[in-house]
Structure formats: structure tokens, C-alpha cells
Amino acid sequence: MNKIKLVIMTTAIFLSLGSAFVKAATADCVFTQQYYLSGSNYVMTGVFGHDYYCDTGVGACTYILSGGNYVQCRIGSYLPVKLTNEQDQQKK
């Protein structure tokens, strides 16, 4: 039983840590410059969490420039922080 336990636990530890390292090493779209769609133009975003949020939704929130094309990155709807703060103040 101890051998089975050792095998299960060792596999679990290696799998979880290994996949976390592999994921960290893989380039994620969120690390590159983000753009949002304003009308028909793509505009550079600021810092995620500081300048803008992505509200829950099904559409594309931000895009990245990949090979001359804009590709969807974050999912949701684009929400600038200033706008949400103003909305909060208006509610108050």
C-alpha cells in the first residue's frame, strides 16, 4: 500500500509542478501589448487592473498584434477604470 501511495503522491507532485512550470514558460498573450477595439480602430490599452478591466461577457475584451493581424486575447467586455469610477461616483 505504501508503494502505491508513494507512486500516486509523487506523480501528483511532479505533474502539478511540471505543468505549472511549462505553463509559465509558454508565452501567454496577456504578456504582450494589448489593444481594444474602439469603433473600427484598435487602440493600445494601459495596464490591466489599473487602467482597464474585462467585465464578464462572451466577446473579445482585448486583442494582440500577431503577424499583422489583431487576434483575440482577453475575453469579456472592455471597461476603462476611469469610467467605472465615474459610474460609481454618479451612483453615490
Add this chain to the structure above:
Amino acid sequence: MIKRQVVLESISALLIMLFLYASASKFLDFNRFIGEMNNQRFPAQITPIVIWAVPLSEIAIAAALLFEPTRMIGLIASLILMSLFTIYTATVLLHIFKYVPCSCGGVISKLTWKQHLVFNLFFVALSIAGIYIQRQKSFKSIFTTKNSFV
């Protein structure tokens, strides 16, 4: 008995995988995690505590689940943490917060909130099953120890 033990080991292993992966993902990409936590609707004073408390408690739970004497504590802590995550996910789905970006790290961040809810509920159920099996095991061992003295 052996079958139950294997099930218990498998439940513990799945929970260890979840918590180790989640905590490692957070620490390996700590700046992103801080940014995502700053997005949450916590009071600003709590955020620095939560930033450290969440990944460290995940590591502590994984460590507790590894060893037999602390497994019950690990399972209960896992149930509490997963229940808190589930409640949080439910509040998001109920639109209690205006905007809540995901802060789960790694592959899990690609899930939608509804998928998150199912995912969390699955691990809540696993924790409950683990507690149930562990309790039965403890009772049985007490019973056998008592009988051995008779």
C-alpha cells in the same frame, strides 16, 4: 479496505495537484497575480494579506494532505477553501460585483465562470468524499485498537 484507501489516496492526490498547481502558477507569475487580485472588489487593506494568504494556504493544504496524521485537517481546510471559492464564483454569476476578472492562474484561467462553478463544486464534492472516507477509516482503526485490547 484497500479499495477505499486507494480512493482516499486518489482524492488526496487530485486535491494536492489542484493546490500545488494553483499556488505554483501564482508564484511563478506573481506580478500578474497581484494585478488580478487588485482588480477584485476586496477592501484595499485586505488585498496584501489575500495575495500571500491564498497561495500559502494552498501549499499548506497540499502538505497536510500528503501525510496521514494531518490528512483530515487538509481535507477540512480544502473543503473550506473550495467552498469559499465556490461562493465567490456564485456571487460573480449572480452579478453582485460589476466586474470581476479571473485570478485562478494557469490553464484554469481560461475557464468561464460557469465552468469554474462546476469545477469548484467537483472539488468540494471530492473534499466531502475524502472527509467521509477518512472518518470511516479513523472510526474503524479506533474500533480495531479497542478490540485488540479486549
